[in-house]
Amino acid sequence: MNGYPWAAFAVNLGWAAVTALAVMAVTFAVAVAKGVHRIVDIAWGASFAAVAAVTCVLSAGHGDDGRRLLVTLATALWGLRLAAHIARRGRGHGEDPRYDRLLSRAPGSRNAYAFRTVYLAQGALVWAVSLPVQAAQYDPGPLGAGAVVGALLWLAGLAFEAVGDHQLARFKADPGTRGRVMDRGLWSWTRHPNYFGDFLVWWGLYAMACETWQSAAVSALSPLLMSYLLIFGSGKRLLERQMADRPGYAEYAARTSGFFPAPPRADGSRGPRR
Template identity: 80%
Template sequence: MTGFPWAAFAANLGWAAIGVLAVMAVTFAVAAPRGLHRLVDVAWGVAFSAVAVVSYGLSAGQGDAGRRLLVVLATALWGLRLAVHLARRGRGHGEDPRYEQILAKAPGSRTAYALRTVYLAQGALVWLISLPVQAAAYVPAAPGAGTYAGALVWAAGLGCEAVGDHQLARFKADPGNRGRVMDRGLWSWTRHPNYFGDFLVWWGLYAMACGAWQAAAVSALSPLLMSCLLIWGSGKRLLERHMAGRPGYAEYAARTSGFVPLPPRDRPDSHRKAPRKL
C-alpha cells in the first residue's frame, strides 16, 4: 500500500470523537448526581484508550498491522494504568479542590457549567492530543528504526511515571510522613517524575506515528500541546502553586530539578567550611 488514506483517517476522526464523548457522557452521568467531578480524571486515561481501540478497529486493512498493534497496546496500557492509579488514589476522598475552584465560578447551574468546562473541554483535549494515536493506525509503512526509538521513549516515560506514582503512594501511606515533602527516589531527581513520564510517553507515541510525513505533520500539535499543559498549564505550574506554602517545599525546590531528572543539587550550606579551631 502506498500513500496515506486521508478519507479513512478523516472518518476515524469523527468516530474517535464519538468514542471520547461516550466515555465523558458516562462519567458525567455517574459523577454529577454525586457531586464528584474528580472522576473525570479517571475518564481521561479511559478516553485515550477508547480512541486507540476505535482507531485500531477502523484501520484494519489501511495501516501496517505491526504499527497498529504497537500503538494500540502502548496507548491502552498507559491510559488504563493511569485510570486505575487515579481511581485508587481518589477512593474515599471528596471533590478535588481544583474542580471546587472551577465550579465556584459557575454563573448559573454548577452541573451545566461542569459539563461545559470540565467534561467537554477535557474531551476536546483528549481528541486533539490523541492525533498521533489515530494517525499512526493509518501509516502504511512497516515499523522502522524511528518507530522502535519512539517505543523506547514511550517505555521510559511509562516507567518513570509508574515508579514515581508508586513511590509517592507509599510515602503518603506512612502516617509519619504527614505534612512532609516527598523528596526520595525519583522525586529527589525531579519534582515531577509523573509529568515528565507523560511528556516522554506522548513524544514516544508521536515518533511511532512518524512513519509517514502526512501522519507526522497532522499530529505534530499533539506532543507540543501536551508538553505545554504539563509544564505551563494544569500540571507542573498549578501543582507548584498549590505546594508553595508547604513547610520545606522551597528548600526542596532549590535542590531538585523542576522537570527533567537531574542529580540533586547540593544544599545551599553544604560547601560552607567548618569553623577553624583556634
C-alpha cells in the same frame, strides 16, 4: 507502498471525537449521580484507551497491522494504568479542591457549568492529543526506526511515571512521613516524575507516527500541546502553586529540578531550580 489513506483517516477523526465525547458524557452522568466531579480525571486516561481501540478497529485494512497493535497496546496500557491509579488515589475522598474552586464561579447550574468547562474541554483535548495515536494506525508502511525509538521513549516514560506514583503512594502511607515533602527516589531528581513520564510517553507515541511525513505532520500538535499542559498548564505550574506554602517545599524546590531529571543540588541557596 500505497499512499496514505486520507479519506479513511478523516472518517476516523470524526469517530474519535464521538468516542471521546461518549466517554466524557458517561463519566458526567456518573459524576452527577455521585455528586463528585473529580472522577473526570479517571476518564482522561480511559478516553485515550477508547480512542485507540476504536481507531484500531476502523484502521483495519488501511494501516500496517504491527503498528496498529503496537500503538493501541501502548496507548491502552498507559491510559488504563493512569485511570486505575487515579481511581485508587481518590477512593473515599470528596470533591477535588480544584473543581470546588472552579465550580464556585458557576453562573447557574454547577453541573451544566462543569459539563461545559471541564468535560467538553477534556474531550476536545483528548481528540487533539490523540492525533498520533490515530494517524500512526493509518500508516501503511512497515515498522521502522520511528517505531523502535517511540517504543523506547514510551517504555521509559511509563516506567518513570509508574515508579514515581508508587514511590509517592508509599511515602504518603507511611505515618512517619506525614506532613513532609516527598524528596526520595525519583522525586529527588525531579519534582514531577509522573509528569515527566507522561512527557516521554507522548513523544514516544509521536515518534511511532513519524514513519511517514503525512502522519508526522498531521499529529505534530499532540506532543507540543501535551508538553505545554504538563509544564505550563494544568500540570507542573498548577501543582506547584498549590504546594508553594507547604513547610519545606521552598527548600525542596531549591535543590530539585523542576521538570527534567537532574542530580539534586547540594546548595539550594540560589533559588528554585526550573
